[in-house]
Each structure stands twice: as C-alpha cells, then as structure tokens.
Amino acid sequence: GAGVSQSPRYKVTKRGQDVALRCDPISGHVSLYWYRQALGQGPEFLTYFNYEAQQDKSGLPNDRFSAERPEGSISTLTIQRTEQRDSAMYRCASSSSGTGYSGANVLTFGAGSRLTVL
C-alpha cells in the first residue's frame, strides 16, 4: 500500500484478555519494526524483522508479548493476558533497507494502535 497501515486504531480490552495488533507495511519493504510509546516519551523498541525472520526481540517486555511476520509482509503483535501496564500506543514502522551495514534504515511509521487495558 501507499503507507504503513495499522489496525485496530483503538482497542479497549479487559485485563486478562489477549489482543492482536496488525501492521501492514509499505509494499516491498524488507524491514518491519514494532515500538511502544508512552505519552510524552520516545518510542521504545520492541522487536524487528527482516523479511519473515525476527532479527531482534530484545525489547519485548516479557513472554506475554510475541510477534510474527510469517510471509515477510503483514505482521502481528500479540499480547497475552493483558495487564493495565500494557496500555500504550503501539507503533509499527517499515523500511526498504534490510542490509544492516548499508546504514540507511529510514523508517516510515503507521498511525499506531492505542491499547487501553481496563
């Protein structure tokens, strides 16, 4: 597509429920990133993919968080057994460059998915 699309834009859920956030990157973009952003803070790195391979998941807070990108395009970030502290804006970004040392991984961000856990 023309831009990075995220859905749902808003998700309200009850504590203990599972949620799945979807990201549809720019067509042909190799790399896909997930960030979490609290109000007034910078984006906090969660994980990223090159094609379908998850290259780094060091930012995932705990094992309730997982992400996949099975066909190297659309990605899903899943949070199991949600807790109130998971409430945040979750942002996805994609980049055309997947080769690390070329050093030109400019990110295009989606509008984000705002998660509220009651």
Place this chain on the structure above:
Amino acid sequence: SQQGEEDPQALSIQEGENATMNCSYKTSINNLQWYRQNSGRGLVHLILIRSNEREKHSGRLRVTLDTSKKSSSLLITASRAADTASYFCATVTYSSASKIIFGSGTRLSIRP
C-alpha cells in the same frame, strides 16, 4: 532502553527565531536520524547523518554530528508555528546495524 538523550526536554521560542536541540548517545553509531512527531501522531523522518559525516543540510534544517563527543544537534532556522512538535533522535549502532533506538525527545513550542 533509550540510546539517545535529547536536551533540552522542552523548548519554547518566538516565531522566526532559531531552535537548537541536542542529542547525546552512548555507543558507536552507524548513522543518526532525526524524526518529528506532531501532537501524538506518527513520526516523520527528517534527516539522516552517517558516522563519517559532520554536517548535513535539508531546507531549514541543519544537523551536525560529533562522534568524538557522541553528540548531534538539530538546528531549525526561521522557525514557524508549524514546527511545533516533538523531535527525536534515533541511532543505528554498529553492533546491531538494523536496530533503531529512539531518544526521549525535545518538545518544541513556537510562540506566534
């Protein structure tokens, strides 16, 4: 974890003045990027500077990089109301050359 720290955290200037914000980082970088975010919306890429570059310009933006001090600055000249936003630096390190880490941001307000 945050790699970059922006300074100041908040800046308010008169329209037409220049705005300077700084970013310090901890580990050696491959490149450093600046992004803008308006009112909680998505982040937009502004400019990228590579580790072997010292200065770069794009329109009213000027970025400098001092790798010996592990710091960068973003200068916005002749500020406009539309420049009101949060500005973030983001670093790509050699150790993980595709992992992009953002700083905590500078909130810039332009007074009319």
